[in-house]
Amino acid sequence: MKVLHVSRTPVAGVPFIVRDLMNTYMDDVQAKTLGPECRYRDGRRWPHEPDGSYRRKGEADTLIQWADVLVLHNGSLPPGHHQGKPMLCYYQSEPWNVNRSLEGLGVPAYTLAQYHATLYDLPIIPNLVDLNRDELRPRARRHDPEKRVLIGYSPSTRKEKSAQNPWNTKGYGVTVAALKSLNGFADTHVIENLPWRDCMQKRGDCHIVIDEVVTGSYHRCTLEASSQGQVVINGLSSAVRDVVSRVSGTREVPWVVTSGAKLAGTLQSLIREPAKLAEMGARTRQWMKEYWDPKTLLERFWLPALQAARSISSGPPAKKHVTMRGGMPQVTRQHQAIHKKAVLRQRSNRRKAAPVVEGPNVHAASELKGRLKGKPCIIFGNSVSLNLMDMEKMRAFATVGCNRILRLFEPDYYICVDRGPYSQDIELIENYNGARVLSSTIYSDSVVKRVPLQPMPSFDFYTFRFGGSDSVQTDWSQPISGASNISWPMFQLAVMLGANPIGIAGIDFDWPSDKESHFFGAGGKVGAFPVNTPRLQRVFQKAARWCHKHRVKVFNLSPEGALNAFERTTEVEFHRRFEEYAVGARVCPRELLELESDPCAAAVQPVPDARHQPGSANASPGRNAHPVGQRRAARGASAHSAREAEAAALRQARGRVDGKGRGERH
Numbered sequence: 001m002k003v004l005h006v007s008r009t010p011v012a013g014v015p016f017i018v019r020d021l022m023n024t025y026m027d028d029v030q031a032k033t034l035g036p037e038c039r040y041r042d043g044r045r046w047p048h049e050p051d052g053s054y055r056r057k058g059e060a061d062t063l064i065q066w067a068d069v070l071v072l073h074n075g076s077l078p079p080g081h082h083q084g085k086p087m088l089c090y091y092q093s094e095p096w097n098v099n100r101s102l103e104g105l106g107v108p109a110y111t112l113a114q115y116h117a118t119l120y121d122l123p124i125i126p127n128l129v130d131l132n133r134d135e136l137r138p139r140a141r142r143h144d145p146e147k148r149v150l151i152g153y154s155p156s157t158r159k160e161k162s163a164q165n166p167w168n169t170k171g172y173g174v175t176v177a178a179l180k181s182l183n184g185f186a187d188t189h190v191i192e193n194l195p196w197r198d199c200m201q202k203r204g205d206c207h208i209v210i211d212e213v214v215t216g217s218y219h220r221c222t223l224e225a226s227s228q229g230q231v232v233i234n235g236l237s238s239a240v241r242d243v244v245s246r247v248s249g250t251r252e253v254p255w256v257v258t259s260g261a262k263l264a265g266t267l268q269s270l271i272r273e274p275a276k277l278a279e280m281g282a283r284t285r286q287w288m289k290e291y292w293d294p295k296t297l298l299e300r301f302w303l304p305a306l307q308a309a310r311s312i313s314s315g316p317p318a319k320k321h322v323t324m325r326g327g328m329p330q331v332t333r334q335h336q337a338i339h340k341k342a343v344l345r346q347r348s349n350r351r352k353a354a355p356v357v358e359g360p361n362v363h364a365a366s367e368l369k370g371r372l373k374g375k376p377c378i379i380f381g382n383s384v385s386l387n388l389m390d391m392e393k394m395r396a397f398a399t400v401g402c403n404r405i406l407r408l409f410e411p412d413y414y415i416c417v418d419r420g421p422y423s424q425d426i427e428l429i430e431n432y433n434g435a436r437v438l439s440s441t442i443y444s445d446s447v448v449k450r451v452p453l454q455p456m457p458s459f460d461f462y463t464f465r466f467g468g469s470d471s472v473q474t475d476w477s478q479p480i481s482g483a484s485n486i487s488w489p490m491f492q493l494a495v496m497l498g499a500n501p502i503g504i505a506g507i508d509f510d511w512p513s514d515k516e517s518h519f520f521g522a523g524g525k526v527g528a529f530p531v532n533t534p535r536l537q538r539v540f541q542k543a544a545r546w547c548h549k550h551r552v553k554v555f556n557l558s559p560e561g562a563l564n565a566f567e568r569t570t571e572v573e574f575h576r577r578f579e580e581y582a583v584g585a586r587v588c589p590r591e592l593l594e595l596e597s598d599p600c601a602a603a604v605q606p607v608p609d610a611r612h613q614p615g616s617a618n619a620s621p622g623r624n625a626h627p628v629g630q631r632r633a634a635r636g637a638s639a640h641s642a643r644e645a646e647a648a649a650l651r652q653a654r655g656r657v658d659g660k661g662r663g664e665r666h
Contacts, residue, residue, distance in 0.1 A: 001028055001306060004067035007035040008076040008361045008458055011092055012156075012220060013196065014127065015073050016048030018302070021128055025295040026303070034063050035076075036458055041431055043193035044156070054458075069309050074460075075099030075109075077360040088309040094167060095119055096371065096435070097460070099363065108309055115167055115217035117243040125301045126247045128294045129223045135200040138229030138285055149271045151179065152206030152230075154191035154199055154221060159410065159433065161214060168433050171214035171235075174260035181264045186271045204228050207277045208270060214260050216240055222255060223292065229285035231277050233266065235259055247301075248291035254284040357440040357463050359456060365437050365464040365493075366476040368413075372398050373498030374587025376578040378557070378571075379490050380405050381507035382528075385558040386519040389505060393575040394557070397503070397582045400494050402486045406432060407520055413437060413497070415490050417466065417482055419451035420527045429459075436461035437493060439482075451527075464489075470539045472546045483539045484532045491543060500588060501553035503574050508561025509533050533562060540565040 003022060005015040015033050022031040032051035039045030052059035064070070070087040075098045089109040091098045094116070103109050111117055113126040129136055155170035179188045191202050203209060209225035209232050211218055216237030225232045232255045236244070245251050258266040270277065378394045380386065380401040391409065401411035403421040406428040414432055416422045417439035422429065429436065438461045442454050467479030470488070474496050480489050487507045494502050506519065511530040517523040544565040547554050554566040555574055581588045 001030070001310070002066060002068040003029055003031040003071060003306060004063055004069070005031065005033045005035070005071045005073060006076055007033070007073040008460065009074075010036060010038045010040060010046070011073050013038050013046035013048060014092055015071075016046060016050070017130075018071075018128060020048070021130060021294050021298060022302070024130070025298055029303075029306070032063060032067075034060055035073075041427060044195065044199075046196045069306050071306075072102070072107075075102055077102065086310045086312060088305055090125060091116060091120065091122070099360075099460075106312060108305070108312065110305055113243050113247050114219065115215060115240055115243075118239050123305075124243065124246060125305060126292075126297055127220055127223060128297055129220070129227050129288075129292070130294055131227050131288060131292075135197060135204070136224060136227040138281070139204045147274075149186045149208060149274050149277065150189065150206045151182075151186050151208045151210065151267065151271075152189045152191060152203040152225075153179065153210040154194075154203055155212070157433065167215050167217070169214060170212040171260055174214060175210055175212070175263065178260075178264040178267060182267060182271070186267070200224070200228075204230075206230060207274070207281070208233065208267070210234075210263075213258055213263050218244070218255070223288070226254065226284045226288045226292075229281040231256060231270065231280045232284060233258060233263070247297070250291060252287075254280075254287040357443050357456070361458065361460045363460065363462045364477065365462040365496075368435065368437070368462060368493075369474070369476065369496050370498040372494075374500055374581075375498075376501050376503070376574075376581055376588060377494050377497065377499030378503035378505055378574075379487075379494050379507070380408075380411060380505050381487050381490075382518045382520070382523075383506045383508035383510070383558070383561060384516050384519055385508050385560050386506040388559050389557065390571050393571045394503070394505060396575060396579055398497075398499065400490055400497075402490045404518070404520060404526070410434060413493065415486070415493055417441060417486055417489060419454055423451055423454060424526060426454075430457065438463055439466055439489075440464065441466050470535075470542070472543055483536055485536055488536065488539055491540075495547075495552065500551075501555060501574075501578060503555050503557045503571070504563070504566065505557045505571065507556075507563055508558055509536055510560075510562045537562070537565070 003019075005019050007015045015035060016038050019031040019033050022029045033048075034052045034054070035050050036053070037045075037050065038048045052063040054060055064085065068086065070085050072087055072089045074091055074093050075089045077099065087102065087107050089098075089100075089102055089107055091100075091109065091111040100109070109120075109122050110125045111120040111122045113124040117124050131137075153175055155172050155175070157168070157170055158172040159169050160171075160173055161169050176190065179190070182188070189202055189206060191199055194202070203225065207230065209221065209230045211221040211225070211232060211234040213233065213235035216235055217240050218234045218236055222232050222234050234255055234257060236253065236255065236257045241251065241253065244253060256266060256270070375398055377398040377400060380394075380399060382403050382405060386408065395409065398413075399411035400413040400415065401409075402415050403418070404425055405411060406414065406425055410432060411434060413435045414429070415437040416429070419442050422438070422442050436459065440463050443456055444453070464476050465479045466482055470481045470483050472495060473480050473492055476492075476496055480492060482489055491502075491504075509531055510533075511517050511523075518528065520526075523529070540563060544554070546552075547566075556563055556566045556568045557571045557574055558568075559570070578588060
């Protein structure tokens, strides 16, 4: 049987590892890979090479024609002539980060036997390691009671838990804190961004290896360290332990299971008895040989899956020609005029809309609809006011950011519509682990932009089309208006996600000076330019009315700026009111979202914030503390006084001088 593993990303080397294990331990299987090089930009890479690449013309078609079965890692559908080829999907990421569309066409699907199995209702296939590979054999380690124990920790990311994706973390903060608490009673290796062989070399010298203790799962680190005969620490939950037992056939695990809060105490108890570590490591290696032997697991899990896929002729069915029958219903001339006007408007919007971008790694942004239904969310612009705000308070919630926000932190959703910030921060975008929402204008050659057309990336992203009117659009299968500024599509994205309430941070509609226009400094140096404030003010006033009608509560959290369409509050108050609804299944109750009045009936007055009041003890050094800001404020006050005086004189000349503005003529 000829098996082709197809992937759009390295997937931590899994497609290549499974390929090599199949070729080594399965007599009747020949496996190859089609995909990118097995490496990441941060320095991590694996000693494997793909058999074919999408970038080399003709290789993909040749390999697909060669294969009997296609294994689509994370549902990555290959280009070319794959119709009718037997396929199976193997999901190694969260459901919202994979392509599940092929399941509806009858393609069998499986998921990884780790925490992923608790997120899908699918059969499992375990992660495999080659116990006989030189790098994964036990190493000779010193166990001298007089010498200090060596502890290893090799996180693939420093990201902490987020409300949107609690799984994309290795608990860096709590783990490093626990290691520091040992106060030198043990040696530690924190291993980051190294090639796989170098990582195995450094980690293999350790007596104790920490996987991660915050998500309740285990990862390849646990399996590799167990194969090397080390004491392994992870935070295995009861649900994931059940998944492990479905693979091993036993509830027994050889790992030390703890939590982030107890990690320091667990390490202290282990290093007090170094003589026992060698015995514990030997039991771990023996458990792997008994219950996680790659040849046995290939026959138990992979072989039946391949045979089941081969028995089904998979692939998207041929498109059918659909004809429309029937005529226009009999309606009045008025209705016909309304219908014709609507049709012409739709055609105009379609003409103005950017073309659709297609590819196996491209998903429609409309698939994200309702992901944050009833959950608090904060959207982040790039204005200078971000430097005055408490970012930690806001990171407790689901977050949406845009343009160059990745220079400051990683939000749960990232949106970009302009080729300028996209091309400047492409490395940050490629290494970003959240949901990318990118306009088709970035890659469309029919849209004129100041920055050249960008090549299609290999990473997965969600896309949408530009065009249409400036109204709030919740149906992202239709063109989305940009209103000449990223803040408008970003706001619509939060609405489409179903977030409620929505906090706005760093959207100021102000350009205080060339030196401090953005949180990162001068926007002019990176091609940013002042916004069309009148248009944006109109757009957001319209949005405020829409939100009032649909009972969506919006707060402006920025301590300064010209956006006055929404009620102002502080990030501290927002955090106090809605923190308990940031995670979990509970949504914000209606009474917390009640609108006292129409936000557009009168300009909503900002809520005073003692931190930003001049003269207060807690005042932050805001814009007006700067000489430039003081001169701007003085000019604004004098201009306002002059306008008031001119208006009063005009009213007096016209005879309207009474307090109500309706004076009598003499």
